[in-house]
Amino acid sequence: MLTGGVINPNSMDRHVEVLPDLAALVDRSLELVLEKLNDAIAHRSIATIALSGGSTPKPLYEKLAEQDLPWDQLHVFWGDERYVPPTHEDSNYRMARLAWLDKVPIPAKNIHPMLTNEADPAIAAQSHEADIQTFFQIEPGEFPAFDVILLGIGDDAHTASLFPGTDALKVRERLITVGNKDGQPRITFTAPLINHARTVLFMVAGENKQHALSQIFAPDADAMNYPSRLIQPQGELWWLLDQSAGKNFS
Numbered sequence: 057m058l059t060g061g062v063i064n065p066n067s068m069d070r071h072v073e074v075l076p077d078l079a080a081l082v083d084r085s086l087e088l089v090l091e092k093l094n095d096a097i098a099h100r101s102i103a104t105i106a107l108s109g110g111s112t113p114k115p116l117y118e119k120l121a122e123q124d125l126p127w128d129q130l131h132v133f134w135g136d137e138r139y140v141p142p143t144h145e146d147s148n149y150r151m152a153r154l155a156w157l158d159k160v161p162i163p164a165k166n167i168h169p170m171l172t173n174e175a176d177p178a179i180a181a182q183s184h185e186a187d188i189q190t191f192f193q194i195e196p197g198e199f200p201a202f203d204v205i206l207l208g209i210g211d212d213a214h215t216a217s218l219f220p221g222t223d224a225l226k227v228r229e230r231l232i233t234v235g236n237k238d239g240q241p242r243i244t245f246t247a248p249l250i251n252h253a254r255t256v257l258f259m260v261a262g263e264n265k266q267h268a269l270s271q272i273f274a275p276d277a278d279a280m281n282y283p284s285r286l287i288q289p290q291g292e293l294w295w296l297l298d299q300s301a302g303k304n305f306s
Contacts, residue, residue: 072295074302078261081298082115085259088294089116089204090123092255096203097129105204106133106245106253108216109148112208112261117156127162131191135205136217136235136244137170139177170232170243177234177241184243185232197229199252201291207250207258213268213282215258217244220281247286254291258284265301273305 075081089105096103107113138146149169157167168187174180192200207215217235218224224244227233231249235242250256260269271282279285287293297305 069289069291070293070295072297072302072305074297074299074305076299078112078115078298081112081259081261081296082119084296085113085116085206085257086119088255088257088296089120089206090125092204093125093130096254097126102129102131103204104131104133104200104202106135106202106206107148107152108135108206108208108259109138109151110208112259113206114151114155116206116259117152121156121159125160127160128166130162131166131168132157132162133168133188133202134170135207135250136242137172139172139180139241139243141172142169172243177243181230181232181234181243185230188231199231199249202253204255204257205245205250205253205289207256207284207287209258209260209265209268209272209284211264211268213272213284215284215287216250217242218247218283218286220283225280225283225286247283250287251289253289255294256287256289256291257294257296258287259296260301261298263300265297266304269297269301270304 073084075084093103093105134148137148140146142149170184171180188200194200209215212220214220219235219237222236224233224235227246228248230246233244233246235244271277272284277285
């Protein structure tokens with residue numbers, strides 16, 4: 057776990073595993089996700105998961121499509137979304153639907169995309185925050201606990217749409233905010249919302265992630281420059297790395 061912006065190597069809640077390759081990374085991710093979702097359903101009769109975009113989790117979603125889960129008890133959200141129509145090839149929602157959700161009998165009401173149909177992304181962020189508050193039956197200023205939040209990192213150490221040096225990193229009282237990638241708006245979970253999760257699972261693959269990881273795991277580095285350092289969940293924190301990304305951690 058991160059404590060005060062620094063990863064605490066002695067935390068019992070932080071787990072780092074280096075897997076031989078992407079296939080092994082996906083298989084281990086599937087094992088953990090199924091464990092956490094089934095545990096949530098067993099204890100609370102409902103499970104919530106927030107998905108990440110990018111190419112790394114797509115094989116995981118394809119494998120989830122092959123599982124026999126109690127779909128009516130699973131609710132699916134997204135940790136961030138590009139501000140594009142849901143049919144756009146860059147849409148995280150579209151990718152997850154094609155790889156997973158369209159292939160299983162999950163009720164439509166159990167799918168909670170970040171809508172991108174407002175002219176002002178800030179209004180879309182506020183609307184999605186209100187939807188989350190209604191779903192979890194919480195008041196403004198309260199934070200829900202997602203059972204699983206999947207994350208990745210970029211080679212700049214961003215996660216979700218929390219990019220280095222952007223205003224989104226400073227948001228502390230909101231669930232959802234507007235991120236910014238090279239002048240393009242995105243909708244994103246805030247760091248405090250992510251940090252209230254029961255389980256946060258990073259899937260990281262590729263040699264190009266080595267420098268980012270070295271700074272994320274460094275004893276001292278600026279979270280404004282390496283935003284993944286902000287992720288300090290109250291629950292479990294899992295870092296699953298393939299050999300290319302994690303060879304310095306083997």
